[in-house]
Amino acid sequence: MKTISRNSIISLFLLTSIVSYYYSCTQLEEQQLDTPSSYPNPSLKAQPNILWIVAEDLSSYIPAFGDSTVVTPNLDRLAKSGVCYDNFYSPHPVCAPARASIITGMYANSIGASHMRTGPWYAGAATAETISKYNELQPDGLEAYEAVPPAEVKMFTEYLRAAGYYCTNNSKEDYQMIKTPTAWDDSSNEAHWRNRPKDAPFFSVFNLMVTHESKIWAKANDSLLVDTNMEVPIPPYLPDTEIAKNDIRRMYSNILEMDAQVGEILHQLESDGLLDNTIVFWYTDHGGPLPRQKRLLYESGLEVPAIVRFPNEQLAGQRDDRLISFVDLAPTMLSQAGIQPPKHMQGQAFLGKYARQNEPEYLFAASDRFDEYTDRVRSVRDRRYKYIQYLMPEQPMYADIAYRNQMPIMQELKRLQASGKLTPEQALWFRESKPTEELFDLENDPHELNNLAEVPKYADKLKELRSACNEWKTALDDTGLIPEKELIARFKPNGIQPQTAQPVIQKNDNLTAITCTTEGASIGYKLYHKSENPDQMSWSVYTKPFAISEGQELQVIAQRMGYQLSEIEVYAL
Template structure:
């Protein structure tokens, strides 16, 4: 009978893997935890910013590896998370527009109100590979992948739990998605105690020095401090269960700060994210790493740490573990496309000193009129001051009526990226290098952003008003075993013998039959799933 462990933390989900203690060299399948923070730049002490105290992030940094050059592929949640879960650039999976599920603003876009993007058939959510190798996978609570993830991806998915019964015979990969620093909390937590002094926060040059600006920036720091408290509770709970000895912890942000002219941008401040990884037994504790890391590398790295090679379709590469890539990245690439009701198409490439930006719609404003962020008091104030002519040149940079077709910035000399050097004669060679790097990148992947969104959906849906249906499974029963296949290319396959249990991932091998019925799920990402029930009664 399977061993079970019941864990009762105050507000957290906790869980256990193997009951015996394993040393660094003995851990074949380590437990892995992701702590994901929304809308958060590297503004904590380990990155040189001590505006607020973050003792628990400080602890992770002291006991782990701090990555100085980690970047996401988009400055906004859904496209960035699409890239993370697939290990591929969102512009190559159809997940590039913000957003596809929930509300596409059909009155302005002419799109279905909600749709799942349809990536190429080779694409999987990477936790499915972990499940095939015996891992328990859990996600709490946000997904936001631009598609409905197949039920084969997660053993458990949902909001915070206060108790759990957990198998002790499996390693786990679990994601905690904290919304504490999300853009919305700039107004929803406005009445919370400020842990940062508004008078002492540093304002970027594109903000006027007003009480509103200082309060909003202080709120961002204060929310990060509240997040740090939550991380401390998680670490304490893990420690009380003796799980830190064989658990790898990742802490990362999905993109830059949620304050105006940070989130949704492809400038460095929109893409640069914190990344700290704590390895068991203090491996490389307290060190800093200067390699380029893209967020599409997170999934391949988790797989590598679990002893699983990187799938060939992935653009990401492992930077730790058994299948660590032999060559580090030379560049970081990012993109911006539709934001809510507003369309744009921007691509960017960075090296460690320069950033090149290509605007495919230079006739459109740099500022995108996203209604959601107008709930931030500072956004309201900026627009009012703009209309009254009260902003200076740097503060008006965001509101220029058109964009240059190309931009080039010296990130060291001009960290706020206000001086476009694209026509600087001394940088002709650098401009050529980065434009060629971008051209080569775009040529190596299929950029769905070049296809109008309505045409893309029509293509995926075969000209109909609904997505395709994944074909039912084909099940061959021989004696007490069965093999399963699906005619739909790229479909994930799951099975179970009781309706109220978790779907097992089919591993391309014959399964032992038991019980009175076999239920089989088939689901290609972006298609509607199918379920087939077969009676096993003799």
């Protein structure tokens, strides 16, 4: 996708802001979807196109989810023509573990990926220099490592590609391990469905960075797209000061830029004549950018807005209040493409051919190390109550993380704390130790300020959710409970990252087969004529033997997630 200039963003915002405000969620139909069977076939063909637009670090600060502070015409139109999901959750309150769950359909704390972050595993960013710099900054002698999921776990896009989908990612990866060569046709700043072979179905992801936490301070000197004196809602755990208000205004201004970017992507889709052959997802990668949101297992760190627009506006204007987790995204994408999700995935499809028939009773979440600060926290919620379990209660509630301290509103909170001027609600975050457990009534206490864990009236609910949390940890074989140095030693025996075995090419009669002795390794291949440049080709997913014509050459490669990549093998007929 082309970079959108600031002037274009402002122009687009000014033009689209005249759209009537009746597009806000207060005017959307309040009809709830009864069951998954309420969903018609969402595609006009067997393999619908699927588009994800993923904003970063954002809670439900848009009109479609009840916040009318700013008008977001593009998201409002998307909501009016689609379905809003009112209980959509990240299982991890920060990006890298959340993205590990998204790409695998697994909880990050079940595959060794729950620490933020395990290395500089961005798109193309893992070089010897960046790894060395990462190691220098780690606490207690930790070093960069890739999470090593069980052998059966793969990046779910590989299943889509094997079924004929053209899969692109523009362009953030950050999966806690380097992507396998078979994961994407293209993962880069240039990745776009427009580059696909003619008539191929596509799965395309666009990651919008403008709402990221860092943009609160990085854009501090930019002009606001909102009134500089605009009144903004302030949750009780944040200070009601001008410094705080300025950062919150910046957040809303960034939301407007993001909305314009959404509009540009949708405009491209529509101008290509693809809107009504495409299922469009818009959601955010975890909770909000402000203090006591991102990194915490409160609703402000986990709950995200999500909208899905189906072809021909099926189910337009409806709302879905089922409990949905990011671990459900991978199986849902496969289900929508007509592919049966593999049994190892911990999530369940909530749409499509293989949609679940029974809805979950609970949603689970976990947090572990954040940059230089190690902690262990687990949570579970049902439709009304949230239980949080602190496994290192001797540590302060507040984690003093250098990255977050760059935000002026965070500096303001620390200034007020040092001068003894925090309100009781704000001071809760700065307790010098944590309780072992918290229980909240989300219906009556949406900001999670009143701990009910020691109130006798709620003893049965406390016991129920505590048991559910403990059973979940046991069922997962929770890797976040293992000291991180021990986890690294498990993944890197003798300090060495495991190596994927070299793929073996075997010619049998007229067919060529490729094998790899590393359990769980994905095999990629490039089949081309000598006149073609294989460096300009993506790796195809090997699924079965195929024929090679005279004059063609073959390159093969193999990698298991978390292992070192094999060398390229070349075969010429």
